[in-house]
Amino acid sequence: MHPLLRQYFKQHTNADDLALEKIAPYFVEETFKKNTFLLREGEVCKYNYFVVTGCMRLFSTNKDGVENTRYFAFEGKFGTSFTSLITGQPAFENIQTLEKTTVLRIYTEDFYHLVETEPAVNKVYRNILESAYITTQKRIYDFQGADSLERVKWLLEHQPKILSRLSNKVVASYLGITPYTLSRLKSSL
């Protein structure tokens, strides 16, 4: 099992090595170059991904073609379209690498099989759902009523990595503002 994934399990469960060895073979390593789409909206999501190096994002496009980024998965994080994974319905969002990215991928069916049969995976899944929920709630709460400047400051404080590592275009689509506004705000700071 990849050391980063092992570390993840050790941190979130009390799985023993035996359990980890049972789980490991389901995860397959794969490397993608920058800007590769791992999932396009309208497709059913086949995999859950664990990022080993690099970064990917979840985003959707509204009817006017404006992008909305909802989540960034950096090294050591799981990322996938959980809504599609859970419901089995086509995703309304895309998954795209933002850098050259290495992931461990596991088939949806295998993943849910392990959720049912391996307590460690059940626990990890619970953790993923819980923290995904909390993260989303906090972001809604913190952005609520906040103007553009406050959002940029929030990002600077809570996830500075995003600002320093990713393009303005992508960051703006995460903050729900235009790249024009973001550009102006950054130069005014």
Add this chain to the structure above:
Amino acid sequence: MHPLLRQYFKQHTNADDLALEKIAPYFVEETFKKNTFLLREGEVCKYNYFVVTGCMRLFSTNKDGVENTRYFAFEGKFGTSFTSLITGQPAFENIQTLEKTTVLRIYTEDFYHLVETEPAVNKVYRNILESAYITTQKRIYDFQGADSLERVKWLLEHQPKILSRLSNKVVASYLGITPYTLSRLKSSL
């Protein structure tokens, strides 16, 4: 076990009657009058609630005193501050009844104990987290870039009960617009 809660378990799990009888005693019925606070921000959330009749909302207040409603729990739904329940930290949101409301409440500790020991409750918890996550994601996605009118139409289509049953003030705080704007839009429809 209250028939509505029984129905919920039957629908989401394959729990047998024996399991349900084990679970039932942990849920205590209680009735609150309109506008009662079941939780105030800053308090640690002690209960998970299942609404039998009536309705409650989860909302927070930003630094300017503007309310943001995140979730409505009508009859047959669970509702609580999951972020507080999960982390054990003080909630940053309030829970308030919007009508005379009867709930079944279960202590946080008892609930998580059952999550670990009763597969039916583990399954139900997973369902709650999954659907809470999906609901939130969909709302972010659908509201993203939508102007006020589109938001009102969205609500009319997806959750008309909210518009017909609750006050403009509360609805507006859910849509992220002012009551003034909502009032104007409703009269223009």
Add this chain to the structure above:
DNA sequence: TTAAAACCTTGACATAGAGCAATATTTAAT
């Protein structure tokens, strides 16, 4: 039943930030 409080409606005004355009800069590909 009545008074007080909360809520809704509608007008007038102010403004944050979107949209567009033109140029500069960075990044990627051959």
Add this chain to the structure above:
DNA sequence: ATTAAATATTGCTCTATGTCAAGGTTTTAA
């Protein structure tokens, strides 16, 4: 290394929606 494409910057304009105010209506509580 050179060119093409993508991204960033910045000035200008315009509009949706917030804010404030004043009056009407509904709800609540004694």
